[in-house]
Amino acid sequence: MSFLEIFQSLDFKEEILHIQQKTFRDVLKALSNALYKRMNFEDYLALVSPSADMYLEELAQLSSQITLERFGKTILLYMPLYLSNECRSSCLYCGFSFENKIPRKTLTEAELIKEAEIIHSKGIEHVLLLTGEDYSKTPLKKIVESVKILKEYFSSVSIEIYPMNEEDYKQIIEAGADGLTLYQETYDTEAYRKYHIRGVKKNMNYRLEGPDRGGKAGFRKIGVGALLGLSHPLGEMSFLGRHVQYLMKTYWRSQILVSLPRFRPAEGNFEVNYKVSIREFLRYIFALRIYFRDIGVVLSTRENPNLRDNLIGLGITQMSAESKTEPGGYQGMETLEQFETEDKRTLAEVIKVIQKKGFEPVLKDFDKCIV
Numbered sequence: 001m002s003f004l005e006i007f008q009s010l011d012f013k014e015e016i017l018h019i020q021q022k023t024f025r026d027v028l029k030a031l032s033n034a035l036y037k038r039m040n041f042e043d044y045l046a047l048v049s050p051s052a053d054m055y056l057e058e059l060a061q062l063s064s065q066i067t068l069e070r071f072g073k074t075i076l077l078y079m080p081l082y083l084s085n086e087c088r089s090s091c092l093y094c095g096f097s098f099e100n101k102i103p104r105k106t107l108t109e110a111e112l113i114k115e116a117e118i119i120h121s122k123g124i125e126h127v128l129l130l131t132g133e134d135y136s137k138t139p140l141k142k143i144v145e146s147v148k149i150l151k152e153y154f155s156s157v158s159i160e161i162y163p164m165n166e167e168d169y170k171q172i173i174e175a176g177a178d179g180l181t182l183y184q185e186t187y188d189t190e191a192y193r194k195y196h197i198r199g200v201k202k203n204m205n206y207r208l209e210g211p212d213r214g215g216k217a218g219f220r221k222i223g224v225g226a227l228l229g230l231s232h233p234l235g236e237m238s239f240l241g242r243h244v245q246y247l248m249k250t251y252w253r254s255q256i257l258v259s260l261p262r263f264r265p266a267e268g269n270f271e272v273n274y275k276v277s278i279r280e281f282l283r284y285i286f287a288l289r290i291y292f293r294d295i296g297v298v299l300s301t302r303e304n305p306n307l308r309d310n311l312i313g314l315g316i317t318q319m320s321a322e323s324k325t326e327p328g329g330y331q332g333m334e335t336l337e338q339f340e341t342e343d344k345r346t347l348a349e350v351i352k353v354i355q356k357k358g359f360e361p362v363l364k365d366f367d368k369c370i371v
C-alpha cells in the first residue's frame, strides 16, 4: 500500500477523536510497552494524546535515555542557505508568498559561492539549500549547478525545495546532494486547501508523494514534518507518525528525519489557528523519539534559545544555528526573511551551550563515516 493510499483511507477528524479518547491507562500501557520494546502504533498515539500530559516527566526521561543509547552525546549542527525567495505559489503563512510585494532575489553563482564561503569558514560541514517555488528562476539546472558548487565546500548537502519527479531527484543526487527535506505543512486536506491558494503547491497529493519519489531516487536522508499551527496538532501527529512509519519500512536504507516547526510570524500578518504550547510540543517530540527510536529529530531556530537549550539531550539530534532565512543573508543582503527566527545567537554561542551540557557539537555529518 502506498502512503497516498494509507492517507486516503483515513479521516483527519476521526484521527483527532481517536487520539482524544486515549486514557491514562493507555498511556501507562504505552510506557510499559516502551520499556520492553514492544510498542505498537496505538501506543504512539497514546503518548501523543492529552492524557499523556501528566506523564511528561516520564516521557522526557525515556526520550533522553533512548536518544543517548542511539545517538550518544552528540548534536549535529547545520546551517540553511537560501538560494532564492522567488515564488510563484501562495501559501498564506509564508513571507515569500507570490502576492507579497517584497524585494525578490535569486543568488548569482558568485553570490552563492560567497554564502558558501562564509558558512564554511565557521566550520559547518552540513548545509541545507532552500528555495521558493519558482520553476523559471530556480529550475532543475540551477539547483543541480548550485549543489555542485556547494559540494566543493561541504561534506553534506541537503535540499529543501519544491517537490520534483524521481528523475529530477536523481540528477540532484548525482550532483552531490544526499538529503531531501519536504515538509507536508499540514496533513489536513481542508486546511491544506485553505492555506495553499496558488501555484504548484496547491497539489497536495503530489507533495505527499514527494518523499516517496525521493526515496526511490536514492536520497540517503529524507526529512518530513508538519507546520504546527495550521490544523489540529493531534491529527497532524497521527498522520506524520504514519508517514514516518511508512517511509522507515519502505526506504529502510535511508535515515528518516522529522521536524515539528511551530508557526512563526511572517510577512502578511497570518493568524495561526492552533497554538501549540511548549508542553504539547515537548510531548510530541518525546512521543516520536520513544516510538521511532532511530529517526533523527531536527530543531530549528524558530524556537527560543531557552527551549532549544533545554531540549539538548532530551530527544533532538540536529539543530540549525545562526540561521539566516533570506537569500544572501550571511553576506548582509537586505532581502526579506521567510520567517522570523527566535534564536539569534551565533554558532559559537550555541556550540558553547552544547558543550556546557556535556554534549559534543558535531559540525561534520557523522552518518557519512558509517554508511
Ligand code: SF4
Binding pocket: 087, 088, 089, 090, 091, 094, 095, 096, 097, 098, 131, 132, 133, 201
Ligand atoms: S511556503 Fe514555499 S511554496 Fe509556499 S509561498 Fe513560501 S516559499 Fe512559496
